[in-house]
Amino acid sequence: MSPSSRPGGRRPAQEPPATGAAAEDVEPPGEEVARAILLRQLAAAPRSRAQLAEKLAAKDVPDEIAEQLLDRFEEVGLVDDAAYAEMLVRTRHGERGLARRALAHELRLKGVSPEVAEQALEQIDDDDELTAARDLALRKARASRGLDHDKRRRRLAGMLARKGYSPGVAMRAVDEALAADGEEPAGEPLAP
Template identity: 35%
Template sequence: MAEEHEDLAKVIPFPTAKPSDPAAASTAQEERLARLRADIAATEAEYAPVAAAPGEEPVEVSVESAMDEAAELLVRALARSPKSEREADRLLAEQTDLEPLERERVVHRMIDLGYLDDARLAEQLATGSLSRKGLGRGGMSRELQRRGIPESVAEAVLAEFGGDEEYERALELGADRARKLRGVDREAARRRLYGFLARRGYGGDIVGRVVRELLS
């Protein structure tokens, strides 16, 4: 019998791992949101209200539970589009009944978990949509502050966007505009081009260089 068992052991195949399915892998954002939801769920479990016994008054929902619901609301909003810390607080103020200090705790939870980061958002906007709009450093700074990013954070991020890179953007934008000013009186064209670039946040030195090069 022992020999029979040994023979059977020889023919039983050892189970092999299934090949990984790339299509089933989560994106980085989905993984982050999943981790955040797990954190929220753990906190909700800790502060879950006790169900009332028959005939008793229902237990009041705790502040912590309300904050967890607010965090989940913010998770869904962040999944749709990134937000600054100030925008996150404004959303909570508009859509929840949390007090300012409670909203602050929710926002700080998101910051600690890496879901809110004003510097990272400023860099993403500066290298993305704001750059595609052809904005100069001043224009980018105004837009970032409009999104609720503190001026000090915006200026620190935009420190890398000056100099030759900003001049090249202004020159490209100005050249396109100058083509549309053909046939316009030279002085009028210079004023229009200067105003066009200045309104997009380019500094006087850069605007002057571009105007001289294109309409000299």
């Protein structure tokens, strides 16, 4: 059957050759392609400069083009690690109840510099952290009613530890939450 006798008169698609110049895309993405990658990434969600640089590297954008574009995006305010870190700290602490230690770890994973991370973490003081831990413990304490006191206490403390709270803050929050839920510690009367 000839190509013209096929339905629609089309030739079958040919595969690219396995060898030679046509087999390789030797030209790395240009500036326009890199800019489109950055804009697409930023449209989906805020990102740190390090995350964007990682994405460009994964798409084989030359380092020189990546640095120029990231510098330009910083100049115009599209990339701002300090604003990104502050937003991440505020939302993760408010929505998930993460402690400063867990937030610092997350910022480090996202490539935010320690100085910028420290400045963003200053939004949360010791009282904020204890209040968040107590609120989390109280919410979870309601779900564990009927369990043995020690088991409830261990589960709540473990949950807070996974959220990055220190043992002292976790135990204080757990004891306050259990007391607010109407449970007295085994063998210890509650203080008035």
